Amino acid sequence: MTTAQDTQRETTQSGEAHAVPNPSAVGLVAVIVAATDGEPRALTVEVEGQAAGRARGLPAGPLVPEHPTLERGLRAWVERQTHQRLGYVEQLYTFGDRDRQGDESAGLHSLSVAYLALVREVRPAGLAEASWRNWYGYLPWEDWRAGRPAILDDIEARLLAWAASPADPKQSRRRQDRLALTFGLCGGAWNEERVLERYELLFEAGLIPEAHGQSGAACPTDIATTGEPMAFDHRRVLATAIGRLRGKIKYRPVVFELMPPTFTLFQLQRTVEALSGTNLHKQNFRRLVAQQGLVEETDGVTSGATGRPARLVRFRREVLLERPAPGFRLRASRRPA
Template sequence: MNETAHCRTELVAVVLGLDTAVTKEPQLRVLTTGEGNGLPSGPLQAGQASLQRSLRHWVENLTGFRLGYTEQLYTFADAADDFGNRAVRISYMALARSSPEMSSWQSVYRYFPWEDRRSDMTHASLIPLVSYMKSWMSGNGKRLSRCSVAFGLDGHEWNDELVLDRYELLWEAGLLHEAGVCETTLFEDSLGHAMKHDHRRILATALSRIRAKIRYTPAVFDFLPQHFTLLQLQQAMETLAGRRMHKQNFRRLVQHQSLVEETDLFDPSGQGRPARLYRFCEASSQNCYLAGAKLPLPPLA
């Protein structure tokens, strides 16, 4: 008897944007569906010659946002079910400029609270979690080494870009709902909001990708309005990286590379003397380097 396996192909969009309308600091947000349990997704239609163009058209119709930079992330495949069916998901990351309507989007750090290391509260919650992980991996040298690199232990530094590595280790440890097992509820408040299928893994991949891109490319400017202050630029970098920047070093890096140019405009919304507004200087974008201004993080162990 011949058995035929079926494969369903979907497009999944990770649309990221900075919400500047809610708090003093911008919030990194992602477009979700339902009650924040999934990413926008839909079946791949026959006859679509360009997946990227199709995705842009689909998301812009869905949200009313005109997308900026877009790139393919990865292709994910579920394991076959009892009937031999599989779901293949082609994921894309797209960047959107801030909008007043973005307040209805979900915070990315709702799904990865351990990744926002701007807060002392995150550090405090990570310490027992990392201690548990080290205990769980004791006796397994390969996993322990992965844990040390991913979480910045045993002489390693916390690497912002290893979002997916940390997510997969927590999944393997059975701490995330998506793993299908729950080893302990001790850290439930520290492990974020679950998503359907493998959507949180796709979102982790996107956060890893954008954190890598802001180090050596001018991707951060895709999140900002045409005119911005240097403080707004720094806060955007801090929000994306999930950690604080050294103010003087950051401004020195930006200005020495001629990444921005002054305008004759000022921001009247702040307290005290209005801050000068700048704009991105695209002619200097090929020499972008913004990785050297991060403040050190306190050790987790």
């Protein structure tokens, strides 16, 4: 940035000149994503204050005056808690709901500014408290790579019951529409980007333990069906991140942030599939990548593994300049696996 601005010295964003008339506590949260061995992983940490005991959380910490920017503050917290350096970082969403944050008592707001980060390698998690987890452990219904997940039978049955429960037929109808939209029930189609909407629906329907008190006793489903819980509202943040990432890989070449310097086209495909939770047609995928000019060949080939060796390629950084908006326009294969 160039020049300091003194125009605004004496005024806040709102145009008022008081000294912090209504302070809020601002937290920073990070969803740090990697993909190794064809599995999508998020970096999690131990959470001490959590009554549930075993639920893990995302790297997070409060914004303090020492942080020059939000993003720098986030990087500092992540490095401190996980010893992981971040490369690609983008802002995700700012969460501020009173009822979800659970901070209504103090009479002031507590916001969480969430970020999405993509990292290349999974170092074996420098700290014992930090570890990489397959994100589908938290949202198992999102993984359609081996076809429709069986747990969806159970989930759908409960959701339909939830939709049918209101006395008011109009409200019942509205709930059914939402089911169709998000879970593809009643003739709707499954859209892999609606991760957050699905999680929120499950939350409202009472199938998410985090929605009930700390005991989780009121929750009628088990973890095998609705996934492992997370501390605070971090599963919601994770769902937001996955949805955003699934959308973004279709029009920006962000997947390459997850790849090593050289890789095979099939590894790339596996990574995209891991993120999107669907399967792609192999030949068409390589055609797409080729014609978009996203990669260039190296002279290396794979070895050791079974099957014909594959050529190693690398990301062509030049496409960022050439094409107006490169990325994958991926479309799931119709065949179930």
